[in-house]
């Protein structure tokens with residue numbers, strides 16, 4: 001278990017995801033400074049109990065790990081400000097679509113990572129994919145830091161767009177599934193608030209049960225599905241509508257969209273950064 005006391009982390013661009021990360025890192029004992037562009041946002045960050053400033057350069061100078069969580073189009077201006085102050089430090093970009101080669105070219109001397117967390121960082125349940133450089137000096141520290149907001153998986157850069165689709169869009173897909181189950185429960189007469197609680201509990205319970213056993217999810221389905229029973233009727237209805245094909249298709253489409261966006265972002269940023 002890492003001890004983060006004394007570790008100084010700067011989160012540059014503490015918006016929706018950056019502020020969740022900053023709060024999570026601080027919860028592990030790291031000393032965190034968060035930055036934003038507008039003074040109003042800095043005040044909001046302070047109201048959350050975070051140290052906050054608009055001064056990216058001073059934040060970077062005092063930190064050994066720097067997390068970049070601005071929007072991709074905001075990155076060239078930020079890189080221009082901090083590029084000369086990052087040598088010997090770790091920089092972790094959580095920006096979708098900005099490739100390592102562009103980050104390295106604009107952050108000379110830094111050890112550069114890409115990370116893709118998800119919104120569940122708010123409750124320390126992000127599943128974060130991290131692309132680490134070879135022979136990285138800060139790797140254990142960076143991975144441990146992101147474990148403060150959930151679980152961490154090392155991935156290759158090739159897989160980051162797929163990760164964005166599965167882990168990034170995953171909470172939205174699961175929220176849709178929960179919504180559909182609530183509508184189903186309403187259709188058969190269960191009041192909305194009871195249905196919502198019961199479905200969330202079923203989701204959490206099913207995930208915990210699956211995690212407690214080595215078998216594939218299909219084995220659980222088979223245990224619940226008795227001959228001529230109710231579950232097989234429900235499964236047949238889903239099969240008839242092609243639910244699995246629709247979900248596979250959704251993941252492929254989200255991945256292709258992430259890839260296309262990444263190409264567009266890279267082209268734009270290459271033009272701006274020369």
Ligand SMILES: NC(=O)c1ccc[n+]([C@@H]2O[C@H](COP(=O)([O-])OP(=O)(O)OC[C@H]3O[C@@H](n4cnc5c(N)ncnc54)[C@H](OP(=O)(O)O)[C@@H]3O)[C@@H](O)[C@H]2O)c1
Pocket residue numbers: 012013014015016017018035036037038039041042056069070071072074077078094095096116117118119168
């Ligand atoms: N949201 C997610 O669930 C999620 C998940 C994974 C990855 N990401 C990635 O995280 C990044 C941020 O997404 P977001 O949804 O958190 O966006 P967001 O809420 O708009 O946050 C961006 C923040 O960056 C600040 N900023 C912009 N330029 C700055 C500068 N030069 N110096 C300091 N701060 C600056 C903005 O400050 P002001 O508020 O003062 O303008 C804003 O607070 C994106 O690249 C996205 O791809 C997001």
